[in-house]
Amino acid sequence: MIPHKIDKEEFSKLPIVSHSGNVVVVNDEVQAEAAIQAIRDAHSIVGFDTETRPAFVKGVTYKVCLVQLSVGNTGYLFRLNLMNGIPDCLKNLLEDKDVIKVGLSTHDDFQNLHKWDADLTPRGFIELQLLVKGYGIEEMSLSKIYALLFKKRISKRQRLTNWEAPSLTDKQLSYAAFDAVACVEIYTELTRMGQQIINQ
Numbered sequence: 789m790i791p792h793k794i795d796k797e798e799f800s801k802l803p804i805v806s807h808s809g810n811v812v813v814v815n816d817e818v819q820a821e822a823a824i825q826a827i828r829d830a831h832s833i834v835g836f837d838t839e840t841r842p843a844f845v846k847g848v849t850y851k852v853c854l855v856q857l858s859v860g861n862t863g864y865l866f867r868l869n870l871m872n873g874i875p876d877c878l879k880n881l882l883e884d885k886d887v888i889k890v891g892l893s894t895h896d897d898f899q900n901l902h903k904w905d906a907d908l909t910p911r912g913f914i915e916l917q918l919l920v921k922g923y924g925i926e927e928m929s930l931s932k933i934y935a936l937l938f939k940k941r942i943s944k945r946q947r948l949t950n951w952e953a954p955s956l957t958d959k960q961l962s963y964a965a966f967d968a969v970a971c972v973e974i975y976t977e978l979t980r981m982g983q984q985i986i987n988q
Contacts, residue, residue, distance in 0.1 A: 790981070792926045794935050805940040807966035809861025813956070817875045823857075823864045824877040828887070830859040833975065835968035836891035836913070839951045840900060851903045853951045856968040857881075857889075863965025869952050873904045885911035890975045891968075892916040892930045916974055923978060934970050937977050942970060 814823050827834060835858035841850040853869035855878065866878055874882075881887055882901075891897060894915050901908055917928050927933050931942040946963035956964075 802941040807962040814866045820875040835971040837967040838897045841952045842948045858968035
């Protein structure tokens with residue numbers, strides 16, 4: 789049985805997990821086309837997340853500057869701030885109901901992406917916060933859901949860094965890529981456990 793919750797002390801003692809796969813940084817539309825083609829060619833479930841530059845002043849907000857997609861252990865990081873918006877190939881993938889995408893708190897991501905493109909209509913998404921409820925999990929954050937399933941901790945130290953920096957650090961790249969990879973890992977593990985229950 790999966791524990792329903794994890795307390796702060798237990799969570800803090802877990803070993804930290806980090807991304808060990810490939811990271812592909814996408815800075816322009818030519819690179820975006822190649823990345824989207826690679827994602828489509830994989831015929832796999834796609835992990836999804838976004839990052840936005842944090843605002844530390846009341847009333848100040850920023851647009852999404854990074855969209856993370858993952859296939860297997862490879863993270864594709866689309867730098868929207870450098871492309872001045874969502875390239876058509878990325879929009880088409882996000883709206884493609886036949887490409888299954890897995891994310892967490894996707895409603896917030898979509899709302900923020902609408903600042904770039906009000907007509908964006910995401911399709912084919914699985915929301916992990918809804919999925920985990922069927923397993924009795926009460927935690928709603930990616931890091932705590934991951935901790936419950938894998939007994940490892942995702943460090944969130946990079947979350948409040950500047951995602952609009954001219955170049956991202958290795959730690960930022962690793963963090964961003966793994967958030968998307970972790971979504972698929974969680975979905976895959978829950979699916980496996982569900983099948984195990986059915987087969988018993």
